[in-house]
Amino acid sequence: MLVLWCPDWPAVAAAMAAGVSAHPPAAVFSANRVVACSVTARSAGVRRGMRRRDAQARCPELVVFGTDDGRDARLFEPVAAAVEELVVGVEVVRPGLVAVPVTGAAGYFGGELSLAELLIDQVASRVGVECQIGVADGLFAATLAAHRSVLVDRGAAREFLxxxxxxxxxxxxxxxxxxxxxxxxxxxxxxxxxxxxxxxxxxxxxxxxxxxxxxxxQGRSERPPHRRRPPPELTVSKEFDPPLDRVDAAAFMAKTLAGRFHAGLAAHGLACTRLGIHAVTERGEELSRVWRCAEPLTPQGIADRVRWQFEGWLKAAPGARPTSGVSRLRLEPEETVAGNSLQLGLWRGGVRGLGEENELAAEKAGRALVRVQGLLGPESVFTAVLDGGRGPAERVRLVPWGDDRSVHSPPEMPWPGRLPAPSPATVFAKALPARVVDSAGAAVETTRQRRLTAPPHEVSVNGAAPQRVLDWAGPWQVSGRWGDGPGACTRIQALLAGEPEVAVLLTLAGQDHPQWTVEGVYD
Missing domain, CATH: 1.10.150 (DNA polymerase; domain 1)
Known part of the structure; x- marks a missing residue:
């Protein structure tokens, strides 16, 4: 197996997409931690897993990018295409890494070393990015060989590892x-x-x-050599009218097709480890790519790879992209393995630790949500993800069903000024205007030291009659990005008299003309 690896691909792709030179130090962050960084950033002390503030402290000139799987896949498609011009059987393992069988190509080009040199020159001239080549028995050993630019002799993988x-x-x-x-x-x-x-x-x-x-x-293959030949009926296809010419529409359709594809495999006790994605455009252009996976693919994994591939096809540079939309899509299992021992962990609704009965219920609910999306569109169903933040509104992020639910801002990180538990049961989409006065009827404000000018005595919400404050807690101060700039606010909790009594979260925000609002209500 020959593996071609583009080092630090997420950082390289982010710089290419932003039109930034690859030479300045750059890093890609997810949840405020480094997931990839350039060579110059590493030379300054930046490492994977490092917090953003620590990375910027070590390298103040660090260029910061966010993760984007679609961007990485879109910009890597020209690399795979460049390799495919010389070698057949190209398999994309992930953006930044492709694998090809080496025996036939090495014999044609005069040996493994000659083939490696030719591929490096091909990628550099066609795409303008650096890459490294590794050859070894099996994908795992070949990948580690590529990390070290080593050609391992046949049968010597164990000694190399x-x-x-x-x-x-x-x-x-x-x-x-x-x-x-x-x-x-x-x-x-x-x-x-x-x-x-x-x-x-x-x-x-x-x-x-x-x-x-x-x-x-041990340097052996990740799977036993005797694999089952996929039955032909496991291939699924779908016609599109009108043709797909947008990535978001293709990603939505991929979810349904991936579910059908995965269900057919599961019914035969199989799991897919090499996925063939084949498309035909309205004008008859044929597009195809094979994705190789170390682990059996889940429905979400299948849908992700289809979305990534459409990113590469539909958002390619002019002249490289298809001239019309995709009218037919076919998913084909290029390689399968027995999946019986993995079914409980992979085929259920993706909710682990709930027991089989609850996992089946989660799977049933997921199908119902996908059905609603099919009727009303992909933006019709949202689920909440709990992120980090200081206020209740910024801690909850709504994500369309089926999209990535990873946490952007870890809740366990320190958040100065964060409200203590519990959070308000109701958080208004648009805060209600309020007026807070002291016992003398004067408006309660904050001093330069950011303390209340007087204890709150009465609160009037949205122009209604004033309600007496029975008890209150706070204040909690939140600084803006720069000192008391935009985003700075003061929050208090207040228990208001009435039938019944009601507890509210009051927020004072605004630089020139501070205004009290009711941000939420407690049960």
Whole structure:
């Protein structure tokens, strides 16, 4: 297997999309942590997993970008196309990494070294990005060889892997962090030490996930060589009228098609590990790409890869993109493995730890939400994600059903001025105007030290009759981005007299003319 790897691809793609030179230090952040950074950023001390403020403290001139899987896939499609001009059987593992079978191509071009040099020159001249080549037995060993620009002799993968750190098992999209941490605590610091263990002991202690990692550490294929041939009826296709010419519409249709595709595989006890995405445009242009995956694909994983591929096709540079919309899409399982032992964890509704009955209920609810989206559109169903923040309104983010629900701002981070629990039961989309006065009838404001000028005595909400304040708590101060600039506010909780009594969250905001509002109501 030959693997072509573009180092730091998320950072490279972000810089390309923004029209920024690749030379200044740059980093891509998710949830305020570094997920990828450029060589110049690493030379300044920036590392993956580092907090944003720590990264900027080490490198003040750091250019900051956010994660965007669609952007990464769109800009990587020209790289895959450039490789495909020389070698057949290109498989995209993820944006930034492609794999191709090496035997036939190496014989045609005069050896593995000549092929590697030719591919590096091809990508550099056609796309203008740097890449590294690795050759070894199996995708895992070839990927690590690409990280080191090494061509490993046939049959020598185990010797190549043996001295490498055990953390190399935790590659993207594998979810082996817990296993790797456990192996390190057991004293297994290298892949060679792990590979020396007996397979029977590995299975009994670490289960199927440990067995797969053990095979990789031994330089063997991630899956046994005898795979089942996919039955032809597992291929699913769909005609589109009008043709798809927008990525968001294609992504929405991909969810339904991915569900059908996955259900057909599950009915045969199979899981897909190589997905073929084939499209025909309205003018007869044929587009195809194969995505290779280390782990069996879930419905969401299938839909993601279809969306990424459409990003690459429909948003390519003029002259490289299709001249018309996609009128037919076909998903084909290029490779399958038995999925019986993985079904409970993968085929259910994606909610783990709820028990089988509740997981089935979650799956049923998910199908119902997809049905509503099919009737009313993808923006018709939202679910809430709890993010970090200081105020109740900014902590809740609504996400269309089926989209990425990852946390943007971790709630566990320190948030100076955050309200104590519990949060208001009702948070208004538009805060209600209010007037807060003291016992003398004067408006309550804040001093330069950001303290209340007097205890609140009465509150009038939205022009209604004043209500006496029975009790109150606070204030909680939130600074703006720069000192007391935009975003600065003062919050208090107040219990108002009435039948029944009502507790409200009052906010004083505004620079020139501060105004009290009711942001939420407590039960």
């Amino acid at each position: 043996a001295p490498l750190d055990i953390t190399e098992l935790d590659q993207p999209d594998t979810e082996r962090a817990e296993l790797v941490d456990l192996l390190r605590r057991l004293g297994l610091r290298t892949l060679g030490a792990f590979a020396e263990l007996a397979e029977r002991d590995v299975v009994s202690r670490f289960g199927s996930a440990g067995l797969l990692a053990h095979r990789l550490a």
